[in-house]
Amino acid sequence: MKERASLCRCWPGLSMPLIVVMFAISLAAIVVAQSGRNQTKTPTPSPVKTRASGPIAGPTPTPRPQPRPNDQSLKDSHKDNASDEVDDSDTVRVVSNLVPIPASVVDTKGIAVTGLKLEDFELRVDGQVRAISDLARMESSVRLAMLFDNSGSLDAAREFEKQAARHFFRQVMRPSDEAAIYSIETESYLAQPLTSDIALLERTIENFGKPEGATSLFDAIIDASAYLRPYKGRLVLVIVSDGVETSSRNSDFDGTLQKVLASDCQIFIVQTGLYDGANLRALAAERRMEQLSGQTGGAVYIPKSTAELNDAFQQIAADLAHQYVLSYYPGDERRDGSFHNIDLRVKARKDVRIRARRGYYSPRASNVAAN
DSSP: OHHHHHHHHHOTTSOHHHHHHHHHHHHHHHHHHHHHHHHHTSOOOOHHHHHHHOOSSSOOOOOOOOOOOOHHHHHHHHHHHHHHTOOHHHHHHHHHHOEEEEEEEEETTSOBOOOOOGGGEEEEETTEEEOOOEEEOTTSOEEEEEEEEOSTTOOTTHHHHHHHHHHHHHHHOOTTOEEEEEEESTTOEEEEEEESOHHHHHHHHHTOOOOOSOOOHHHHHHHHHHHHTTSOSEEEEEEEEOOOOOOOSSOOHHHHHHHHHHTTEEEEEEEOSOTTOOOHHHHHHHHHHHHHHHHHTOEEEOOSSGGGHHHHHHHHHHHHHTOEEEEEOOOGGGOBSSEEEEEEEETTOSSEEEEEOOEEEOOBHHHHHHO
């Protein structure tokens, strides 16, 4: 009442109702101002939390109805999911269980027999008939490693041997094939990695210097077979050497043969350096070379003169050009980590001779699963 009287004395011309309205307006302004000051002290949510929780204001959007997939889209989705579940390890497991069997078939005159079909062959493993899953011809690619002897045991025919080896690459190499070169020395090594460049392979052979030092033949064979093992296609070693082993760290022949068979490599040998007549040491080397080639389905050639060197390489090239490649997948009972004998025959013909690997080492079932 005192405030009202004071207002009346300040504005004597105003009526009492008007004074009450003005007093109410001023009181409301004071309340709004105080409310604004209190609001500025409220902490503002951080932008990160705002983005994470979505917009604060505004209507909640109505979810758009998703079209129901038809049966075919469900099947396609199932196929995609199934393919996503197959990883690289599954692929390795299947490949590691495959036993490739390259086979050369010739008649009584030594002429290659062509046109045979899958049903013409019979495969026995440890004496039991087993199914052959696939048959391919020469179109399968070749991964080849030439092991060239650069040790001091070679003689004056050296330059001709290099020339014959260079020509061999032109005879055997196709666009889909690749070759590598190992130098057999005291410390054998990979002189040229796998390549399809024939000129590069020829230069590698040409650039080999004067032969000297010891012969680590077994080391080179083990290293080359391990080098080729991860690759697909026919895996072939071509050894150009007198076959005499002198200095390998892995000097056990049986162990060398086992590792070659485990790597699925086929071995062809041009046994050089025997032109002046054989001796006891060379005969022992010859028997080892025959065993290496025979167990893997290859062949050994022993030119008696330098003129026969080209013939030996031409025969290897012709052999690779007319091969059959059969595939065998052992069952679970065969994955025991041991050696299994292979006997491959042509069922309906007695006038042919077949040359193929004579056995394989199976991986253990637990190792196959681990891969």
